[in-house]
Amino acid sequence: MSLSPELASDRRIMLIPLDEPLLRDLLATAVAEAEPAEVMPEPVEGAGWSPEVREAFLRFHLTRSLSAAPVERTYAVVVDGTVAGAARLAPLEEGEGAAESSLVEGGVWLGRAYRGSGIGKAVLRELVHGAKAFGAARLRTRTTRENTSALHLLGALEGVERAESGSEVVFTVHL
Ligand SMILES: CC(C)(COP(=O)(O)OP(=O)(O)OC[C@H]1O[C@@H](n2cnc3c(N)ncnc32)[C@H](O)[C@@H]1OP(=O)(O)O)[C@@H](O)C(=O)NCCC(=O)NCCS
Numbered sequence: 001m002s003l004s005p006e007l008a009s010d011r012r013i014m015l016i017p018l019d020e021p022l023l024r025d026l027l028a029t030a031v032a033e034a035e036p037a038e039v040m041p042e043p044v045e046g047a048g049w050s051p052e053v054r055e056a057f058l059r060f061h062l063t064r065s066l067s068a069a070p071v072e073r074t075y076a077v078v079v080d081g082t083v084a085g086a087a088r089l090a091p092l093e094e095g096e097g098a099a100e101s102s103l104v105e106g107g108v109w110l111g112r113a114y115r116g117s118g119i120g121k122a123v124l125r126e127l128v129h130g131a132k133a134f135g136a137a138r139l140r141t142r143t144t145r146e147n148t149s150a151l152h153l154l155g156a157l158e159g160v161e162r163a164e165s166g167s168e169v170v171f172t173v174h175l
Contacts, residue, residue, distance in 0.1 A: 013119060015075035015087055015126055018065050022076040025083040027057055033111025039086070041107055064090075073130075077110060077123055085110035087123050089130050092140070104136040120153055128157070132175050139173040 016022065030039045031049045040060065044053050065074040065088070072090030076083045087108040106127045110120055131139040143150040144167055154171040155162060161172045 011079050011117075011119070012081070013122060014078045015123065016078050018061060018074040018076055018086070020066065022083060023058065023061050023066065026061075026076055026086055027054060029083050029085065029111045030057060030109075033113060034085075034109060039109045041088070072105075077108070077114075077119070079114055079119060084114040084119070085123075087127055089127060089134065089139075091134060091136070102137045103140060104131040104134055104138070105140045105142075106131060107141060115149065120149070124153060124157070128173060128175065131173075137175055139175060141171050141173075142168050143171075145169055 018026070030036075031054065036044045036049060036053050036057070040053075040057060042060065044056055046053060061074055064070065064072050072088055074086055074088045077085040077087055085108065088106065090105045092103045092105050106124075108120060108123050108127065110123075128139060141154055143154065145151075145164070151169060154160065154169075157171070157173050159174040161174070163170045163172070
């Protein structure tokens with residue numbers, strides 16, 4: 001997926017399917033520009049970017065997106081030629097009888113230097129298009145009650161439903 005430059009600010013933003021070289025750049029951006037909890041969809045043990053957490057980050061993407069049988073699609077968000085973050089779409093199975101493709105989970109993170117200038121909004125819009133292209137009926141994203149920018153961004157999506165579950169807020173976009 002590639003975003004048109006006019007979609008967000010005046011920067012050239014692209015979503016490029018993750019490969020191993022991009023994954024190395026993505027780890028470097030994550031370590032320099034984000035907290036592990038912001039970029040890892042699953043909880044991580046310990047604080048900061050320890051060698052174990054870096055390894056878990058690589059393993060997560062290698063097994064889920066870059067294996068012979070990937071279970072999700074991950075894109076590097078490339079801004080003006082630099083890897084700025086990542087976006088992901090993962091089809092979910094929801095209970096018996098549900099079509100596998102009917103629900104897709106999405107997520108996006110950007111390095112600190114890239115936040116607050118409309119890039120997240122443009123990437124999310126592209127994820128909505130991507131989920132529709134998967135044939136999904138709904139796109140689900142999760143964040144925490146404290147994540148003001150994500151709450152604002154996700155809550156503004158067209159056709160969105162918000163539900164709270166413990167410390168999480170779950171947004172479901174009806175596509
Ligand atoms: C959440 C995240 C992707 C948002 O991306 P972003 O590029 O910073 O967001 P944008 O600049 O596109 O802003 C989107 C909207 O949120 C608003 N916003 C941004 N930061 C805000 C803040 N701290 N408080 C209130 N509103 C805020 C913007 O004004 C904008 O609203 P508008 O469209 O009405 O003007 C980014 O902050 C991030 O990567 N955070 C860490 C990872 C994460 O939390 N991911 C979310 C899980 S899906």
